[in-house]
Amino acid sequence: MTHLKSFTAAIALIAASAVSATACEVTLRSSDTHPDGYPTVEAVKVMGAELAKATGDKLCVEVFHSAQLGQEKDTIEQTQFGVIDLNRVSLGPFNNIIEETKIPSLPYIFRSVEHMHNVMDGPIGAEILAAFEAHDLVGLAFYDGGSRSFYNKERPITKMADLEGLKFRVMQSDLFVDMVSAVGANATPMPYGEVYSSIQTGVIDGAENNWPSFESSGHYEVAGYYTLDQHLIVPEVLVMSKSSYDKLSADDQMAVRAAAKASVPVMRDLWAEREKVSEAKVRAAGVEIITDIDKTPFIEAMVPVYEKYVTTDKLKDLVTRIQATE
Numbered sequence: 238m239t240h241l242k243s244f245t246a247a248i249a250l251i252a253a254s255a256v257s258a259t260a261c262e263v264t265l266r267s268s269d270t271h272p273d274g275y276p277t278v279e280a281v282k283v284m285g286a287e288l289a290k291a292t293g294d295k296l297c298v299e300v301f302h303s304a305q306l307g308q309e310k311d312t313i314e315q316t317q318f319g320v321i322d323l324n325r326v327s328l329g330p331f332n333n334i335i336e337e338t339k340i341p342s343l344p345y346i347f348r349s350v351e352h353m354h355n356v357m358d359g360p361i362g363a364e365i366l367a368a369f370e371a372h373d374l375v376g377l378a379f380y381d382g383g384s385r386s387f388y389n390k391e392r393p394i395t396k397m398a399d400l401e402g403l404k405f406r407v408m409q410s411d412l413f414v415d416m417v418s419a420v421g422a423n424a425t426p427m428p429y430g431e432v433y434s435s436i437q438t439g440v441i442d443g444a445e446n447n448w449p450s451f452e453s454s455g456h457y458e459v460a461g462y463y464t465l466d467q468h469l470i471v472p473e474v475l476v477m478s479k480s481s482y483d484k485l486s487a488d489d490q491m492a493v494r495a496a497a498k499a500s501v502p503v504m505r506d507l508w509a510e511r512e513k514v515s516e517a518k519v520r521a522a523g524v525e526i527i528t529d530i531d532k533t534p535f536i537e538a539m540v541p542v543y544e545k546y547v548t549t550d551k552l553k554d555l556v557t558r559i560q561a562t563e
């Protein structure tokens with residue numbers, strides 16, 4: 238979809254849904270690329286239920302799942318413009334516009350999901366959420382995105398050299414293009430919704446993602462080799478349009494923030510459960526899973542990526558503090 242078409246489609250869909258609106262005074266429209274039932278979609282529904290409860294049904298949330306409002310990069314712009322009120326997205330597509338989001342998007346910056354939680358639940362996470370304000374957005378909460386690894390349709394990757402010459406789709410972020418080049422492969426940034434057919438037709442050989450996305454997108458049907466190199470533990474984020482947020486009273490703004498925070502532990506439970514279900518489904522489909530891989534060369538290969546992107550004192554300080562976090 239072209240930019241203008243997707244913008245118009247989002248407005249038309251939102252207008253149509255307003256006709257069937259509930260008794261709520263304000264219905265906040267929320268976007269998600271994932272299908273109904275996916276942990277992020279369910280978490281935002283939980284957030285909406287909490288918000289309705291806290292405001293006596295004054296504020297509600299309607300989740301437009303399955304990229305009904307467009308692909309992530311476009312929906313981010315629409316959220317900045319106030320066409321979309323809430324948006325659940327990966328931090329990746331923010332990298333080119335909000336420099337602080339590059340840091341938790343760096344390959345191997347987190348030692349584990351637990352380390353990522355410790356960082357993002359604390360002052361560093363709060364600082365990164367606050368950075369959205371200068372870009373017409375309000376950062377509300379971080380969600381889990383597991384760890385992302387490479388999959389492809391050509392061959393099993395058991396060592397870094399096996400990646401050479403393969404073409405992988407990455408999220409629309411320069412950082413990820415360089416990350417893929419650093420391991421000797423080629424990167425093509427493209428919207429998530431185009432990946433399945435691009436692998437099928439051979440435009441790309443594969444992509445990289447976590448278990449639930451690899452499974453729910455059906456990419457495992459066209460890319461039969463999944464190598465758990467776990468290069469990214471990039472958090473996902475729930476943001477609100479600053480213009481929608483500014484229309485609310487101070488009490489309602491607090492209720493929005495509290496409801497978003499309240500959805501985080503629910504999301505984490507749903508995520509842990511879905512990771513297992515997705516892994517089982519992918520294994521049952523006969524995908525070859527390569528778990529025995531030495532990550533050290535991958536980690537070492539990322540040094541130039543850090544040098545290129547961690548440029549200012551502020552960003553260097555964030556990296557140092559993340560590494561020092563238990």
Ligand code: GTR
Nearest residue numbers: 326327382408429446447450
């Ligand atoms: C998923 C993530 C989405 C989107 C997608 C992608 O894991 O939940 O928000 O970023 O990856 O690769 O585009």
